[in-house]
Amino acid sequence: MEKKAAVLAVLGLPILFGCPGPKAGGKGHPRSVRRKTHGASSPKTAPGEPVALREEFGKLPKASEPGPWMRLLERELEASRRGIKGDKSCPAPYFLGYQATVSTSFAVTATLGELSGVSEVRGGYVGVELRVGSHRFDQTHFLDRIWAGVAGETTAVSPEDISVRTALWKATDRAYRSACQAYSAVKAKHETAPKEERVSDDFSVDKPVQYLARPKKFSLDRAHWKDVVSRLSGLFRGHPHIEQSGVQFRMTVANSYMVTSEGGRIQLPESSFRLVVSAGLHADDGMSLECVLSYVGREGKHIPSFARLERETRQLITDLEALRRAPVAEPYEGPAIFKGKAAAVFFHEVLGHRLEGHRQKLRRSGQTFALKVGKRIMPSFLSLYDDPLLTSINKTPLNGFYPVDDEGIAARRALLVDKGVLRGFLMSRIPIPGLSHSNGHGRRAGLTIAIPRQANLVLKPERGVPFSELRKMLVDEARRQGKKYGLLFTDVSGGFTFTNRRMPQAFKVMPVMVYRVFVDGRPDELIRGVDLVGTPLLTLTRIVAAGNDFETFNGMCGAESGWVPVSATAPSLLFSKVETQKKPVGRFRPPILPSPSVSARPGKGGSK
């Protein structure tokens, strides 16, 4: 399972991140090779042996009969569909979708060996999506009002007739009002705005799915998790240099029920957990350094063992202490390796978001790849796909699994890049020129229409080399370019990219663990204060080799339609050239007084 998280992108919007992860040792890890030096040889295209991935498609939830929630939603949807007649100012909706969700979550936080917060929440919620106009032209047309036609309301936690019906009625009324307002606005804009460059329908005609899985019950050993979180946070007690630290755990079970006017019927249980270990300090020059371990996943059984959590937390502490002492990097341009997870985050950020279908249509978007289908966009030894149905790769559970997307469309694999050539996009029910159907990637986590999002992104090379070989190629390339060293990125905290055409079509990735790999054979040197910057079109063409050492990051991705669980899997990659810049410095210098480091027993309220 993943050890870390990440978080990614938002496009032209604020962004966000998860952070660095543990550096579990192992084959091909920099620690195991940092003292090795190698001779020179020029990098070749697609070196190495053919690589294979062990992909698993796990069991789907057990099928079930439609429960009382489904019957209630169906009845009310039908009543609304027949009842809303429309008038001169606004037509009746041509699409109506009802959803109800009942969720329970438990969260616990701890600091320095003691709990600092516990909460438990249970609530019911209904959501309504409706569209006015036609599939060809509706209120979402310019995609600048993606909340129009969508509304939500709290409701009873059990399918009690009048309470749920009233909530649905209120949400329907609000959704219809906002849809009508937006519809008037887009019709006017359509008359006055410059002619659209790329015209397509607003809502695809896709086959609805009937999918009824058995609801899940919330079951968790709360005392156990309080204990785990306390014990993990206690590992920071002996480290006075670490100024802030904490551990958080949250488990949520949500049972969702959805019906649509097109015949979609979905009853889907979902569970998720997130365990975050974070710590931060200031370097002597005032640079603020933070390391985060984030474990996210779908099932409680995917949570790592305590032994592993402890080991990786201790490693985080070691890394943070090492970073504090590490020299600050200068701006750099030259060759670099992105180790597996760093490469996965990089691809999610730099390419994945740009291959979301609606961005090829969105007027304000840079549309970097809109007209490049069938054209080469990266080296021919690399292929890229996104598959929500994958449950694990090489036995690592994937966080982006789902059988049916948030528009009620069956999830399926989307081939994005085949041997370097762009083949398609991630599609929701927002058609784009040339692609008029969803491939089951419509996702949302809030009150917006679903937009295409990544799920489980996989970068697969045709051929790959062992990491030690890739490292040797880095040294050779650095030497060839007359550099004293190349860079090795083993961990990133996240990143962001601009897709709005008012902004430069650039990306920024925030690495945490970066090493100088010297051509003269000196041991690798950890550095800090590095941000990776660039533009996607150019950077993708500079990949010269891939490893055979796949790694997966599991995390949460934020964009216009909210935060959704995702994963990305990639091998280590060698770039002939990357560019880095300095990180901003912190506001304050390190603490004036040393941190209190006396030992004290938790729970006794006193120090000794």
Place this chain on the structure above:
Amino acid sequence: MRYFRLCGFLVVVACVLSSRQARAGQADGDGIFSALRKEMDRNIKGLRLKGAPAPYFFAIQYTRMMAVSHTAALGQPVSRRKTRWAAVSGLVRVGNYDKDDTNFYGFSPSMGSTAGPLEGDGLALRRAAHTIWDSAYKIAVERYAKKEAYLASHPKAKRCNDWSRVQVRPWQTRPAGTFVTSPLLEKGILAASGEFRRHAHVLGASVTWSQMEGERFLLTSEGLRVHDRAGGAKVAISLYGQATDGQYMTLGWSKTLPFSELKPARLGLVARAKAMAEKLRRLLEAPTFDETFSGPILLEGAAAATLWTAFIGKGLRADMPPVAWASGRMVFEGMKGRRVLPESVTIVDDPTATRFRGTRLFGHYVTDDEGVAGQKVVLVERGKLKGFLASRRPSVETKGSNGHGRDLSGWSLSPRPNGSNVFVKVRRPLSSKSLKRKYLSLLRREGLDHGYIIRSFGNTGLSRAGFGSYGTSPSIGVPPPVEIYRVDTKGREHLVRKVRIQAVQISDFASIPAVGGPERLVNVYVWTGRGVSLVYRDFIFPKMNLTRPATSEQRLPSLPSPLSRLLTPRK
């Protein structure tokens, strides 16, 4: 239902456990203070930056809290939330009492906060205090330097000291009781929310019962040591409907009480829900206000409290604007001895008062939130301004505190001057009937054939934030009235809706023509155990301008609501 019974049982168990923890917490109090003291001593000795002023005051506060809330709509539970958390917050001041880093651009001192340990672990508390003070000190040094530079170029901006010296008094409160877990309460909110199922005009309604319980340990470098335990429960009802012209109308009611006074059976929630539904119906059916009116207004009940509160909050608090504010004067600055109210009115604030006609006053306290003994203060005597509510932050009118430094937002470490038990005393008040007669005669005298009586603005005026919002402008914003009646000169009243009132001037209070009616009490409890109380009477405001609001109405729902479908008999 079975699930919720189980949850109810779990809440009971959790509450029993939490009360045990609270007792354990008391036993640990010395250990907690000892850890905080040690860290404070170390920081007092060593927290210095070369060439920068040293801190002259430190404060640290450790709190642990627990909150539970249940919400029901239309007779069904819709959410349950239970949370426990702990926090540490602290502040430093650099410079000295005459001039320090505060009172520059804002009111907040240089401070910080972070999560804390629920069981009071000493090392965690010390680490938190260390981190908070370190960053607070650096912020304070920056602010102090910027303020010095500002004052160098604006030498007249600073007109009083930044803080006053006092002899602080440590205190320890008794436990505030523990969560009320009566099933009657849960049944009560379900039943009250279920009442709305009988009223088709109620488009949305919710009933919430929430409880908060907390404990805090406060320590300052001046020797203040506070161990405070408090809690309270709140019941709230809100509902809304839509008139036939599209106007939305919302009604809300809430009551916060100490645990000891929370008697589910006495709250009468179902009856209150029924009355509110009926009131909403009347409001929705009322005709709209269709004129522009300028003249005297009779303020009764909660509406009078709203205006008294605004007057007291705006005019009688000695709360100097920070030095960098362009409008750097208090509203009644330099007005001592001058007429601000009619000659018949005297206003006194007395935190030492405990009861009014047998009812407990929630504004009572012995020591304020800055450790100063609460004192009785005459604010207005026979209509003339006599004094101000003062905290330790001096003003040009007050050199020191009179025990009114209050932290009504809930242990935020930022006390401001505020009222406690405010009594608006009236010499020879008119009876309710005489007050109305006086109002009608005033209308006739001004040549008006009708006037308006306002009975509520949708709130009681006093809130958990105390008396009104801060401001340096002499005008007082008046919220849209909820219950406003058109009254003709014969005294006949008709409810109207859709009225906006323009802001009034605080100087107009001096021309109030009459005060009377029964003495009323508004008692607001804050969960920290320290509320505010106002004893007042109705009055006639000399002149208000009423207009129609500019807001547009929403279209009516496309479908009748499920409730109306259910309640309307089929033909």
